[in-house]
Amino acid sequence: xxxxxxxxxxxxxxxxxxxxxxxxxxxxxxxxxxxxxxxxxxxxxxxxxxxxxxxxxxxxxxxxxxxxxxxxxxxxxxxxxxxxxxxxxxxxxxxxxxxxxxxxxxxxxxxxxxxxxxxxxxxxxxxxxxxxxxxxxxxxxxxxxxxxxxxxxxxxxxxxxxxxxxxxxxxxxxxxxxxxxxxxxxxxxxxxxxxxxxxxxxxxxxxxxxxxxxxxxxxxxxxxxxxxxxxxxxxxxxxxxxxxxxxxxxxxxxxxxxxxxxxxxxxxxxxxxxxxxxxxxxxx
Amino acid sequence: xxxxxxxxxxxxxxxxxxxxxxxxxxxxxxxxxxxxxxxxxxxxxxxxxxxxxxxxxxxxxxxxxxxxxxxxxxxxxxxxxxxxxxxxxxxxxxxxxxxxxxxxxxxxxxxxxxxxxxxxxxxxxxxxxxxxxxxxxxxxxxxxxxxxxxxxxxxxxxxxxxxxxxxxxxxxxxxxxxxxxxxxxxxxxxxxxxxxxxxxxxxxxxxxxxxxxxxxxxxxxxxxxxxxxxxxxxxxxxxxxxxxxxxxxxxxxxxxxxxxxxxxxxxxxxxxxxxxxxxxxxxxxxxxxxxxxxxxxxxxxxxxxxxxxxxxxxxxxxxxxxxxxxxxxxxxxxxxxxxxxxxxxxxxxxx
Ligand SMILES: Nc1ncnc2c1ncn2[C@@H]1O[C@H](COP(=O)(O)OP(=O)(O)O)[C@@H](O)[C@H]1O
Ligand SMILES: [Mg+2]
Numbered sequence: 001x002x003x004x005x006x007x008x009x010x011x012x013x014x015x016x017x018x019x020x021x022x023x024x025x026x027x028x029x030x031x032x033x034x035x036x037x038x039x040x041x042x043x044x045x046x047x048x049x050x051x052x053x054x055x056x057x058x059x060x061x062x063x064x065x066x067x068x069x070x071x072x073x074x075x076x077x078x079x080x081x082x083x084x085x086x087x088x089x090x091x092x093x094x095x096x097x098x099x100x101x102x103x104x105x106x107x108x109x110x111x112x113x114x115x116x117x118x119x120x121x122x123x124x125x126x127x128x129x130x131x132x133x134x135x136x137x138x139x140x141x142x143x144x145x146x147x148x149x150x151x152x153x154x155x156x157x158x159x160x161x162x163x164x165x166x167x168x169x170x171x172x173x174x175x176x177x178x179x180x181x182x183x184x185x186x187x188x189x190x191x192x193x194x195x196x197x198x199x200x201x202x203x204x205x206x207x208x209x210x211x212x213x214x215x216x217x218x219x220x221x222x223x224x225x226x227x228x229x230x231x232x233x234x235x236x237x238x239x240x241x242x243x244x245x246x247x248x249x250x251x252x253x254x255x256x257x258x259x260x261x262x263x264x265x266x267x268x269x270x271x272x273x274x275x276x277x278x279x280x281x282x283x284x
Numbered sequence: 285x286x287x288x289x290x291x292x293x294x295x296x297x298x299x300x301x302x303x304x305x306x307x308x309x310x311x312x313x314x315x316x317x318x319x320x321x322x323x324x325x326x327x328x329x330x331x332x333x334x335x336x337x338x339x340x341x342x343x344x345x346x347x348x349x350x351x352x353x354x355x356x357x358x359x360x361x362x363x364x365x366x367x368x369x370x371x372x373x374x375x376x377x378x379x380x381x382x383x384x385x386x387x388x389x390x391x392x393x394x395x396x397x398x399x400x401x402x403x404x405x406x407x408x409x410x411x412x413x414x415x416x417x418x419x420x421x422x423x424x425x426x427x428x429x430x431x432x433x434x435x436x437x438x439x440x441x442x443x444x445x446x447x448x449x450x451x452x453x454x455x456x457x458x459x460x461x462x463x464x465x466x467x468x469x470x471x472x473x474x475x476x477x478x479x480x481x482x483x484x485x486x487x488x489x490x491x492x493x494x495x496x497x498x499x500x501x502x503x504x505x506x507x508x509x510x511x512x513x514x515x516x517x518x519x520x521x522x523x524x525x526x527x528x529x530x531x532x533x534x535x536x537x538x539x540x541x542x543x544x545x546x547x548x549x550x551x552x553x554x555x556x557x558x559x560x561x562x563x564x565x566x567x568x569x570x571x572x573x574x575x576x577x578x579x580x581x582x583x584x585x586x587x588x589x590x591x592x593x594x595x596x597x598x599x600x601x602x603x604x605x606x607x608x609x610x611x612x613x614x615x616x617x618x619x620x621x622x623x624x625x626x627x628x629x630x631x632x633x634x635x
Contacts, residue, residue: 004404012401016387023389094385098446101348102402103374273352276299276345 009104013112017081020088021116038073038124039131045069045197046136063138063228064235068196070128071223073121075161075190075216080183081117082110082165086172090281097279107265110169111162118158139228149243150226153250157219160254166261170268174277195220199235215253218246289454289497290324290347294356297342297521316342318521319356324514326453327495329480331512333502333611335623337630339521340501341380344458347499348378361453374403376454379447382462384439388432392423392442395431396449403450410449417445420478421471437468444472448479455479457500461507473511476500503623505611517615519626524618529611536609536617539564540584543607544577547600556593562586567622574602580617 024030090096132138194216345351349369400410461469557566
């Protein structure tokens with residue numbers, strides 16, 4: 001791997017991704033997009049929660065759900081951000097073939113294209129968490145946060161999501177038609193299986209293995225534990241694991257996904273060139 | 285390493301076309317390229333001339349590592365495109381005409397600068413070259429215009445500049461002047477010729493390493509004839525002839541080529557004319573108030589028998605001219621039809 005090639009692929013893609021993402025003629029609208037949208041989705045969840053539980057905000061279930069939902073923002077942002085670049089370049093800007101023949105590293109280019117959504121996602125997460133602390137008594141005390149665990153888990157988790165994004169991007173290369181929202185669709189489907197808004201025990205037993213195989217499940221648990229301590233006690237899902245064990249599992253699954261992403265990319269890249277899909281444009 | 289800029293050996297490409305929902309089982313195969321053997325020297329401006337659907341774009345896609353060949357191999361700048369795409373890519377660039385690609389929300393300068401950065405060009409050098417090239421195609425006053433605000437023609441010019449910007453060893457232009465107005469097409473042709481002729485090496489070094497090579501495809505006869513050092517004529521996936529325009533026409537030099545304008549044809553077909561022993565090829569085109577006949581005759585005397593047939597059919601001759609052969613005639617001689625006719629036949633199948 002040529003370092004300067006990967007570096008320039010990533011940095012220029014980041015630049016491009018930011019230009020594309022922040023292309024709002026009106027900064028006010030951009031602010032709404034970045035701030036109001038995540039707040040609105042959190043509000044829906046809170047309303048549903050209060051209806052179902054009769055407003056039991058003191059229950060440990062509430063911070064569990066609230067934090068799970070907040071950090072789940074990253075899942076959609078990173079996975080969709082990375083994989084969307086394929087569709088955008090091929091269908092909309094018609095530049096995918098020119099990127100392809102350029103001396104760049106395509107996976108690093110895609111990762112770079114996802115950075116801006118990651119940053120916007122970060123703003124969203126901060127906004128949601130702040131609102132939770134200020135208005136909903138989410139028990140988040142910055143002096144009690146396990147910062148070391150938080151930072152390591154966050155970095156590892158984002159890497160894991162980026163690898164999942166690469167897998168989606170590679171698949172997108174193969175299935176041009178009508179797969180516009182593959183990133184969002186996968187993120188939406190996994191929402192229910194990764195313990196974001198309810199513990200895995202709520203799922204029928206035969207669906208639970210999906211949750212246990214998903215690195216997102218362990219990552220969300222780590223984010224919660226690092227921020228508000230041992231909420232796990234309230235829910236037995238992962239209670240038997242220590243923080244370190246959870247980190248180990250997350251690391252292992254991340255490595256597996258990273259290896260899988262390399263092979264998926266190689267195979268899809270090969271097939272796409274066999275089939276002539278790189279510059280295929282859907283006829284709408 | 286070979287000294288050829290481009291080399292192909294028995295290169296073929298078959299597209300598998302899946303039937304629509306009703307006839308899913310039926311899988312058609314379309315031979316887009318069949319045993320193409322070409323060599324392009326470094327320093328050459330090489331043209332691929334052929335009607336729509338001939339396989340030109342398919343060939344360019346294979347040579348630029350976007351598409352895998354079904355069989356055979358191709359080398360570009362000395363490297364096999366299938367085995368070493370990563371060695372080919374830094375040495376090439378490509379632009380397709382007739383499409384408006386690019387990031388509309390970026391300015392012309394930003395679009396071009398970004399691509400230069402993907403190729404690892406020093407930023408300052410890139411910016412200088414962007415200005416130079418934009419001047420050459422008359423786009424310098426739009427350097428800060430968002431590319432979405434450009435007309436399709438100007439966008440195409442911007443993309444052509446993108447191809448030249450990285451100063452590749454081998455540049456591929458797929459129908460570079462397609463859809464451009466006369467003036468813009470002239471600017472682009474001039475840029476093409478100038479770029480190939482101003483080699484980074486001192487002049488007089490002959491054809492070899494360091495010389496710029498350009499392969500373009502076109503279905504404009506004149507473009508191939510006036511611009512290219514050598515031309516390969518391609519039809520239905522096969523290269524029918526490959527030589528300098530002058531040599532290609534030389535084979536027709538001994539023939540006599542006539543253009544006749546007549547009154548309506550009264551059922552005359554090209555076959556009737558071609559059945560005459562001295563008539564090599566005949567093409568008929570309907571024009572306003574009559575028809576145009578283009579004839580390739582083995583010798584001038586054969587004209588008499590043609591006139592005879594016309595008289596029998598009560599077709600009036602309005603104008604008769606003898607002309608020098610063009611590449612259009614070469615194509616007709618090779619294929620038996622004019623290029624427009626081939627395109628009309630292909631049109632219903634084109635997807
Ligand atoms: N992706 C594809 N799938 C199936 N057939 C294709 C595809 N691309 C091109 N073709 C067919 O292959 C033939 C050659 O096409 P192309 O290389 O685009 O020709 P040209 O560029 O000379 O017009 C045409 O008959 C075209 O319809
Ligand atoms: Mg074409």
